[in-house]
Structure formats: C-alpha cells, structure tokens
Amino acid sequence: MSKRIDIDIVVPLYPFMPYFLDRTRELAETFTAAHPEYRIHVTGADWLSVPQAVADAALKDGAPTIAQYFYTSTQDALDARRPDGSPLFTSVERAIAGRTEILGEPVVLGDVTATARQYYRHDGAVAAMPPLTSTTLLYANTTLLERAGITEVPQTWAGIEAACRAVAALPDGPAHAITWPNHGWWFQQSVAQQGALLADHDNGRSGRAERVYLDSDAMLAYVEWWRGLHRAGLYRYHPSRVNSEVDWDGNFRAFADRQVAFTLTTSVEAARMAQAGRDGGFTVQTCRMPYNDRVPYAGNVIGGDALWLAAGLDEATQDGALAFMQYLNSPRIAADRHRETGFIPVTGGAIDLLEQEGWFRDKPHFRTALDQLGANAGTPAAQGALLGEFAAIQDVLTTAMHDVLVTEVDPRVRFAEANAQAQQLLDHYNEACRGLRPRGPVRVG
Structure with missing residues (x-):
C-alpha cells in the first residue's frame, strides 16, 4: 500500500x-x-x-x-x-x-x-462543523410546586417570581425557591431572548465586533430581575470561589437535595436532573429557560x-x-x-x-x-455574538453580577464599569489582530 x-x-x-x-x-x-x-x-x-x-x-x-x-x-x-x-x-x-x-x-x-x-x-x-450543541434549561420539582398550588410550570420571569413566592410561603418549604450558577452563558441567553445585542455590527456578524453592550437595557432588565429574586430571599446564591469559579455541582446538589424548587443549568444535565428526582422521590420537569414577556421572544442561543x-x-x-x-x-x-x-x-x-x-x-x-x-428567530441577536476575548468578557459579567448580589452597588453603575472593562479587552484583542500590539492577556481596570 x-x-x-x-x-x-x-x-x-x-x-x-x-x-x-x-x-x-x-x-x-x-x-x-x-x-x-x-x-x-x-x-x-x-x-x-x-x-x-x-x-x-x-x-x-x-x-x-x-x-x-x-x-x-x-x-x-x-x-x-x-x-x-x-x-x-x-x-x-x-x-x-x-x-x-x-x-x-x-x-x-x-x-x-x-x-x-x-x-x-x-x-x-x-x-465550522458543530458536533456538540447545548442550551440552557429550567428544571422544576413539580412535586414541590404542586404542594404550593402550582399546576403548570411558568415560562416567564414574572411567572417564575410568582411561583417562587408561592414556594416560599409553604410552612415547611425550602429556604429558597430557585438557584442557578453565576455564569456568563446566562447573560448571553437572556439578552438574546429579548432580541438585544451584546456587540455592534449585528453581534459581530456583519463585521468585526468593535463595541460591546454589557450595560444595555436588556442586560439591566435581566440583572434587576435576578437581583430582585435574591433580595427577596427567593434566589439561592452559592459562589464556589467568590466570583471566579462556577459551582456547577453545588447548583445540582441544591436541586437534588430539595433545597430549591427550580434550577437553571445546561441541557446536558437533563438525565442527571431526572435521576435526581427519582432518587429523591420527586418529579422533575424539564422546561424552557424563562424569558422576559415584556418584549417579544427572539430565541435562545447554543x-x-x-x-x-x-x-x-x-x-x-x-x-x-x-x-x-x-x-x-x-x-x-x-x-x-x-x-x-x-x-x-x-x-x-x-x-x-x-x-x-x-x-x-x-x-x-x-x-x-x-x-x-x-x-429561535434566526436574527443576529438570536444567533449569538462573535467576540474576541469572549471567555474573559464572560468573567467580567460574572464579577459584576457577584458585586450586585453581595453589595449595595447600583447595577447600572456596576455594569457600566463592566462594559468599560470588556471594551478594553475587545480593543486589545482587535488591535492585536491588526498587528498594533502583541497578542496575549490584558489587565483591565
């Protein structure tokens, strides 16, 4: 041969x-x-x-x-x-x-x-050819929800908040009603759902992304909803290492141990979540990620x-x-x-x-x-963003959200700071691509 x-x-x-x-x-x-x-x-x-x-x-x-x-x-x-x-x-x-x-x-x-x-x-x-795709889903303990008088899992932010309040009102219910990890994927999903962009040039799809929109109205609507759940004692926050490492397993355990009625995580966890219900003696329903029904739904990203x-x-x-x-x-x-x-x-x-x-x-x-x-509507918002330093920009988002959850900082002010930090990252990346500075990490302030 x-x-x-x-x-x-x-x-x-x-x-x-x-x-x-x-x-x-x-x-x-x-x-x-x-x-x-x-x-x-x-x-x-x-x-x-x-x-x-x-x-x-x-x-x-x-x-x-x-x-x-x-x-x-x-x-x-x-x-x-x-x-x-x-x-x-x-x-x-x-x-x-x-x-x-x-x-x-x-x-x-x-x-x-x-x-x-x-x-x-x-x-x-x-x-490129994608062999692996996933999305973000809501997982609900319907056994607990039925005890709270909820027979249908809500799909909207307002509906989820109302359901969480019903769970919290149970005399022997869990201390919190919902949890999800502080991770950059959630911000992408929620902005896309609202038909908004993370970056200019149609999310980097009609040209190279040069400006980021981390402090957009859509972003802040999501941040305020999240903070509101936390301040009301409905959302369980459990950072693993302050704000830099996502506690995926802690998120799973909170749901599996019936410490919450809802959790949000990757669709890859569907089998594990269903098994947690069987092991724990409760029924699990897999549901779409809740969305803001004050604006038209555009779609979730992969x-x-x-x-x-x-x-x-x-x-x-x-x-x-x-x-x-x-x-x-x-x-x-x-x-x-x-x-x-x-x-x-x-x-x-x-x-x-x-x-x-x-x-x-x-x-x-x-x-x-x-x-x-x-x-998915197939719009630039629903397609998802193409960004240089995307992983680092996600970290900027999660750090900002951590501060919003654990301090009294104004979300609008904090996410304006995050936007400036992300802009530094993107500018450095784009300048490196044009040969104006060396590639490599940049410190943002």
Missing part, C-alpha cells in the same frame, strides 16, 4: 466529561478501517487552551488538520493565522463545494440543526463546540478531513453521542433516528432543548 495520508485532530478535554478523546479515537479507527488510505492522529488539549495550543503549533508549521474549538473561541478561530499571515482555517461549507458525498460518506452539514448552523455562519457560509478545517490542504487530505467530519455527525453516531453525553442531537437524521427508536417518547426531558432551539 502507498504511504498513508495523515490527518491530525485536536479535541478539547473537558474536566466534567472525559469521554470525547477516547471516543474520537475509537471512531477514527472505525473510519480508517473503511478508508485505509488515511491515518488519523487524535490528541487532546484543555478545552480553554485549544486556541493557544493550535496557534503555537501553527508557528512551528505543525497546525492540526482539524481543531475542535469551544464556541466562545469562534472569533479566535476566524482570526487564527499562519506565520505568513494567511488564515489558518477555511470554511467547511465552501470546502464541501456543494457535494453530497465525500469518499462515500454522505455530507450532513446541511442537515445540522438550524440554530447550530446559524451560530457558525460567517461571511455567507458555515465556517453552547458546545465545532470542528475547524485547516486551510491550504492538498485535495486528498482535505477530502479525508471533510469525510471524517461527516462521519462524526452521521445519524447513528450523532444519535449515540446524544444518548451517551446528553448533548443535543446535532442533525435532523439523528433526531429522526431517535424518534423512530422511541427515545423522546420514553425520555421526554431530552426533547425540551430541541424545542427551545427550534423557536
């Missing part, structure tokens, strides 16, 4: 789910058994360090063929460059070039759920990550990489990945297969995330 064609792929290592490295290696072996002309090398890097690891490799002319970036690093991927200044990645959709199969593998990019495709659409084409294709590959290597991407999202594999991880099934084919197998009939708590994302 002639020399095999090498494909290198870097996948993120998530501390909460070590599944992906080993599973991707297994699937690479299955793929290469059917395509023996290829050899796939799968390595992992800490999920937040993937962009830097790939950038370092590119400087040494060793960039991977495929890199899997977390969604907050999308702008990093779009801006990644080789030493000669050329783009490190190319559009997956343009590389597919309208083909319906590659090396015998059916092309499924067009079958990826609309909200996921929209998030990764840039410059008129889908830039989380997850995507596969980015290196630019400048020879035809054989590029086709092998594209075929492997399609294989990773083929209906059976995508359906099994959903079953095994809780991430949303990412293609219509996978959803249809799960429907045929009775998965959603038997486990309806997995259907809620699909329905929520299916209600």
Whole structure:
C-alpha cells in the first residue's frame, strides 16, 4: 500500500466529561478501517487552551488538520493565522463545494440543526462543523410546586417570581425557591431572548465586533430581575470561589437535595436532573429557560463546540478531513453521542433516528432543548455574538453580577464599569489582530 495520508485532530478535554478523546479515537479507527488510505492522529488539549495550543503549533508549521474549538473561541478561530499571515482555517461549507458525498460518506452539514448552523455562519457560509450543541434549561420539582398550588410550570420571569413566592410561603418549604450558577452563558441567553445585542455590527456578524453592550437595557432588565429574586430571599446564591469559579455541582446538589424548587443549568444535565428526582422521590420537569414577556421572544442561543478545517490542504487530505467530519455527525453516531453525553442531537437524521427508536417518547426531558432551539428567530441577536476575548468578557459579567448580589452597588453603575472593562479587552484583542500590539492577556481596570 502507498504511504498513508495523515490527518491530525485536536479535541478539547473537558474536566466534567472525559469521554470525547477516547471516543474520537475509537471512531477514527472505525473510519480508517473503511478508508485505509488515511491515518488519523487524535490528541487532546484543555478545552480553554485549544486556541493557544493550535496557534503555537501553527508557528512551528505543525497546525492540526482539524481543531475542535469551544464556541466562545469562534472569533479566535476566524482570526487564527499562519506565520505568513494567511488564515489558518477555511470554511467547511465552501470546502464541501456543494457535494453530497465525500469518499462515500454522505455530507450532513446541511442537515445540522438550524440554530447550530446559524451560530457558525460567517461571511455567507458555515465556517465550522458543530458536533456538540447545548442550551440552557429550567428544571422544576413539580412535586414541590404542586404542594404550593402550582399546576403548570411558568415560562416567564414574572411567572417564575410568582411561583417562587408561592414556594416560599409553604410552612415547611425550602429556604429558597430557585438557584442557578453565576455564569456568563446566562447573560448571553437572556439578552438574546429579548432580541438585544451584546456587540455592534449585528453581534459581530456583519463585521468585526468593535463595541460591546454589557450595560444595555436588556442586560439591566435581566440583572434587576435576578437581583430582585435574591433580595427577596427567593434566589439561592452559592459562589464556589467568590466570583471566579462556577459551582456547577453545588447548583445540582441544591436541586437534588430539595433545597430549591427550580434550577437553571445546561441541557446536558437533563438525565442527571431526572435521576435526581427519582432518587429523591420527586418529579422533575424539564422546561424552557424563562424569558422576559415584556418584549417579544427572539430565541435562545447554543453552547458546545465545532470542528475547524485547516486551510491550504492538498485535495486528498482535505477530502479525508471533510469525510471524517461527516462521519462524526452521521445519524447513528450523532444519535449515540446524544444518548451517551446528553448533548443535543446535532442533525435532523439523528433526531429522526431517535424518534423512530422511541427515545423522546420514553425520555421526554431530552426533547425540551430541541424545542427551545427550534423557536429561535434566526436574527443576529438570536444567533449569538462573535467576540474576541469572549471567555474573559464572560468573567467580567460574572464579577459584576457577584458585586450586585453581595453589595449595595447600583447595577447600572456596576455594569457600566463592566462594559468599560470588556471594551478594553475587545480593543486589545482587535488591535492585536491588526498587528498594533502583541497578542496575549490584558489587565483591565
């Protein structure tokens, strides 16, 4: 046999789910058994360090063929460059070039759920192939709610507040009624739901984001609602390390131990939440994330990550990489990945297969995330923002919210400060992209 064609792929290592490295290696072996002309090398890097690891490799002319970036690093991927200044990645959709199969593998990019495709659409084409998507959901202890006289889980901010007050009025009820982690995803979701933007140029979609809107009316409406729940004793706040680390497990335990009636967390937790109810002797209902009904609902945004294709590959290597991407999202594999991880099934084919197998009939708590994302209006607000230093900007938001919850600071004043801090981060990032200053972290004041 002639020399095999090498494909290198870097996948993120998530501390909460070590599944992906080993599973991707297994699937690479299955793929290469059917395509023996290829050899796939799968390595992992800490999920937040993937962009830097790939950038370092590119400087040494060793960039991977495929890199899997977390969604907050999308702008990093779009801006990644080789030493000669050329783009490190190319559009997956343009590389597919309208083909319906590659090396015998059916092309499924067009079958990826609309909200996921929209998030990764840039410059008129889908830039990357998302294998993992998620969203934020509300989980309700309906056994406790029924004791409080609530027979239908509310979907709006006002409805949730009223339900929380009813739970708090129970003579033997929990000390608090609702909890969720102080995490940057919630701000993105709530602003998007209200049809508002996090950044200019249509959330960075009609041009590079240059201004941030962290102190918008929509942001402050959410912050004030959150603070109001906390001040009324309805919201349980439990930071892990003051304001820099999210206590996901503490959030889960509060719900599982019946310390609250509601919690908000990722859709990936649906199975765990349902099991907590079974273990604790209460019924759990999975519901859409509550929204502000004073303005039209625009949609919730995704989380997850995507596969980015290196630019400048020879035809054989590029086709092998594209075929492997399609294989990773083929209906059976995508359906099994959903079953095994809780991430949303990412293609219509996978959803249809799960429907045929009775998965959603038997486990309806997995259907809620699909329905929520299916209600996305597809506007720039609902698509979600493309931002440089997105993860750091999320931290600015969570620090500001921590201060609002634990001090007497005026939310409008504190979030104006947060906006200025985030603007510094974005300015530094954009100037680095233009070659006006070195890349790297910037201290904000």
